Amino acid sequence: MCFMDERQLRVLREVGELGSVTAAADALFVTPSAISQQLRLLQRSIPVPLTERDGRRVVLTAAGQALAGAAADVELALARARHAVDEFIDQPNGSVSIAAFHSAAAAFFPLLLKAGSADVCPQVRLAGEKAGPRLRLHDEDVPQDEFPALTREYDIVLAHRLDHAVGWPRTVAVAPLLREPLDVAVPVGHPLASKRMLTPRDVAREPWITVHDGFPLMATIEAIGAAANHRLDLVHRVNEFTVVTELVAAGAGLALIPRWTARRHPRVALRPLRGVHTRRHIDALYRPEHTPRRAVQTTLTHLHQAATTIRTTAP
Numbered sequence: 103m104c105f106m107d108e109r110q111l112r113v114l115r116e117v118g119e120l121g122s123v124t125a126a127a128d129a130l131f132v133t134p135s136a137i138s139q140q141l142r143l144l145q146r147s148i149p150v151p152l153t154e155r156d157g158r159r160v161v162l163t164a165a166g167q168a169l170a171g172a173a174a175d176v177e178l179a180l181a182r183a184r185h186a187v188d189e190f191i192d193q194p195n196g197s198v199s200i201a202a203f204h205s206a207a208a209a210f211f212p213l214l215l216k217a218g219s220a221d222v223c224p225q226v227r228l229a230g231e232k233a234g235p236r237l238r239l240h241d242e243d244v245p246q247d248e249f250p251a252l253t254r255e256y257d258i259v260l261a262h263r264l265d266h267a268v269g270w271p272r273t274v275a276v277a278p279l280l281r282e283p284l285d286v287a288v289p290v291g292h293p294l295a296s297k298r299m300l301t302p303r304d305v306a307r308e309p310w311i312t313v314h315d316g317f318p319l320m321a322t323i324e325a326i327g328a329a330a331n332h333r334l335d336l337v338h339r340v341n342e343f344t345v346v347t348e349l350v351a352a353g354a355g356l357a358l359i360p361r362w363t364a365r366r367h368p369r370v371a372l373r374p375l376r377g378v379h380t381r382r383h384i385d386a387l388y389r390p391e392h393t394p395r396r397a398v399q400t401t402l403t404h405l406h407q408a409a410t411t412i413r414t415t416a417p
Contacts, residue, residue: 113137114152114162114170116130121159148169150165181394193395193397194234198236200214200259200260201241205360207239209408211239234400235397246261246316250273252387258402259387260386262382267321275388275389276386276387279406279409280383280413283362283380284358284375285361286357286373294308294373295373300373301377302326303330305375307335310336311337312336314341326375326378343359351367362412362413386402
């Protein structure tokens with residue numbers, strides 16, 4: 103009789119998430135033939151098919167999906183067992199890697215460091231002072247559907263999605279941080295700056311600065327055009343909000359700017375837009391097997407505290 107093991111379950115989970123043997127091999131740093139072998143060994147212990155072809159993709163059958171879901175629980179249980187015996191689970195100053203898109207990084211990273219959650223300068227720590235998690239900070243500005251995959255590389259990923267967008271996949275755990283309004287940025291001398299609130303018709307015939315295709319804000323831009331029954335003139339494509347506000351200040355066009363996390367510009371006014379969903383979720387994504395670590399739990403707590411500070415102290 104054949105028995106399934108942790109490696110086989112991990113392979114099944116990755117193939118189900120990524121849709122191909124080659125992609126799973128790349129993610130696990132092994133050869134495609136090794137992935138195929140593990141799938142064959144696993145299939146011998148299961149009386150029903152676990153995978154099937156769907157065009158060029160490899161997809162999981164209903165039985166495969168059920169087993170892959172259980173595989174996540176198995177990984178979590180094994181992670182907890184390992185941490186329990188090597189004391190790694192209780193290290194308050196363990197290393198925690200965090201990735202964030204640009205505006206979230208600018209807003210959250212300084213607050214994490216200021217809160218003392220990072221062991222930035224151990225040589226100046228007072229005698230007897232307890233060290234916090236040693237943060238490893240990274241920027242990752244990717245399309246919305248690529249954020250979950252980053253949890254393979256980082257302990258915590260700060261990701262964003264629009265208010266009405268599809269939620270995050272069940273392969274990752276989610277800690278909601280902010281539900282942030284998106285405002286229309288206009289130059290302070292522009293006639294629209296005199297209005298307290300704008301409508302899609304107010305802004306539809308103006309030139310626009312927006313993000314690249316595939317990034318979350320594009321859906322809101324399209325919704326504004328649809329509500330005004332006029333296709334917006336997208337003259338500039340820039341993802342970095344610091345650059346965007348400089349362009350708005352220079353009169354290059356209007357833009358959608360996050361109300362709390364983007365840095366304010368003295369020559370740019372932010373005005374709410376009614377008639378269109380203009381909010382985004384900022385969430386912390388992570389794999390469930392990371393949460394037993396005390397350093398990760400502490401960092402998640404600090405992220406929630408930072409979110410409260412950002413929401414309550416923004417202009």
